[in-house]
Amino acid sequence: MNPKVVIKKCSEYINDEVYKTVKDSVDLLGGMSAFVKNGERMLLKPNFLVGKPPEAAITTHPAVVGAIIRLVKEAGATPIVGDSPGIGNAVKVAQKCGVMDVAKELGAEVIDLATSVYVENPEGKMFKRLEIAKEAIDVDGIINLPKLKTHGQMFLTLGVKNMFGCVVGARKPQWHMAAGDSEAFARMLIDTYLFLKPRLTIIDGIVGMEGNGPGSGGEPRKLGLIFASTDCIALDRVITEVLGAKAHDLLTTKVAEEDGLGETDIDNINILGERIEDVKVSHFKFPPVVSIEFKLPFSLHSYLRKPLTSRPYINKKECTLCNICVEICPPGIMTKTDRININYDDCIRCYCCLEMCPEGAITIKNGWLKRLIAR
Ligand code: SF4
Numbered sequence: 460m461n462p463k464v465v466i467k468k469c470s471e472y473i474n475d476e477v478y479k480t481v482k483d484s485v486d487l488l489g490g491m492s493a494f495v496k497n498g499e500r501m502l503l504k505p506n507f508l509v510g511k512p513p514e515a516a517i518t519t520h521p522a523v524v525g526a527i528i529r530l531v532k533e534a535g536a537t538p539i540v541g542d543s544p545g546i547g548n549a550v551k552v553a554q555k556c557g558v559m560d561v562a563k564e565l566g567a568e569v570i571d572l573a574t575s576v577y578v579e580n581p582e583g584k585m586f587k588r589l590e591i592a593k594e595a596i597d598v599d600g601i602i603n604l605p606k607l608k609t610h611g612q613m614f615l616t617l618g619v620k621n622m623f624g625c626v627v628g629a630r631k632p633q634w635h636m637a638a639g640d641s642e643a644f645a646r647m648l649i650d651t652y653l654f655l656k657p658r659l660t661i662i663d664g665i666v667g668m669e670g671n672g673p674g675s676g677g678e679p680r681k682l683g684l685i686f687a688s689t690d691c692i693a694l695d696r697v698i699t700e701v702l703g704a705k706a707h708d709l710l711t712t713k714v715a716e717e718d719g720l721g722e723t724d725i726d727n728i729n730i731l732g733e734r735i736e737d738v739k740v741s742h743f744k745f746p747p748v749v750s751i752e753f754k755l756p757f758s759l760h761s762y763l764r765k766p767l768t769s770r771p772y773i774n775k776k777e778c779t780l781c782n783i784c785v786e787i788c789p790p791g792i793m794t795k796t797d798r799i800n801i802n803y804d805d806c807i808r809c810y811c812c813l814e815m816c817p818e819g820a821i822t823i824k825n826g827w828l829k830r831l832i833a834r
């Protein structure tokens with residue numbers, strides 16, 4: 460059967476309006492009782508990248524998390540809000556991004572996904588063994604609540620990518636290293652998503668993020684949209700189309716198609732609610748595509764690598780020398796002197812530094828040949 464993806468308009472973060480839109484979206488998929496049973500413990504997994512106010516559009520908005528808390532409770536289940544940010548913990552992020560207030564008011568617990576365990580994953584394309592937070596495995600099911608944002612390495616962070624938050628924050632750099640290049644990392648994201656398989660995904664695209672996302676360097680962009688599906692591969696494909704990107708710009712879609720996992724043909728996806736052509740976003744600012752350096756023939760690699768390669772660039776005026784990027788850089792190739800230094804020869808272009816920089820001081824800079832080609 461063709462997967463279903465719901466697109467709904469929602470213009471503002473007004474609690475009752477968001478609740479109604481989310482409920483209408485879930486109803487089109489069969490209603491919350493189709494996904495949640497009485498007495499179950501459900502993990503609600505927002506994007507809690509860093510603790511910033513909701514207006515920064517870095518984290519899933521409290522109104523969206525609140526709407527799902529209400530729906531899960533109405534279905535007789537227990538909602539538990541949890542994530543594992545790269546730095547700090549989910550409880551602190553929830554306090555800063557406004558979700559803690561909503562969770563307290565509605566009677567939901569907020570937890571940090573902090574206990575790392577290895578799990579066998581025999582179906583995995585990239586890894587047959589994954590490392591996941593025990594708290595995400597011990598629940599009866601997961602509802603995935605991503606924020607629609609750009610992402611330096613993956614192009615966009617949507618439904619599939621948000622499940623990487625169930626890997627404990629301190630262990631994320633090791634998995635970046637284990638995967639190596641961006642396509643392998645995309646395969647690992649698909650493995651993680653399929654292992655955890657959230658029952659339902661609601662994407663907060665009322666105000667998304669464009670430009671130099673997914674952290675403090677990105678710009679909030681009002682889109683007025685909520686997306687819902689049980690199938691993140693189809694869901695992410697539809698959003699890519701709505702934003703006006705090519706299907707393969709999103710690496711998780713590309714590798715899913717290559718590996719025959721899920722539906723990536725837009726004509727085979729059953730769109731409910733709004734039609735794509737009626738909600739198309741114009742002039743959405745995407746990040747530079749970063750991965751072509753890994754596909755060069757070996758003979759050309761050493762000559763063309765630098766001019767063709769994107770790389771992280773630190774804006775010294777905005778850098779406060781907080782050292783966060785140095786601490787989280789997976790291969791440990793950043794150092795702090797009177798400024799932050801990067802050994803570009805060993806940089807794996809994971810853009811964890813960009814993601815976690817609290818000042819938005821890191822951007823992606825293209826090599827000169829790549830800039831020339833892009834003109
Ligand atoms: S995380 Fe950002 S502000 Fe902190 S040292 Fe790195 S570049 Fe500077």
Ligand code: SF4
Pocket residue numbers: 771787788789790791792793801805806807808809810811812813
């Ligand atoms: S410098 Fe940034 S992009 Fe390069 S490896 Fe370190 S964290 Fe990743």
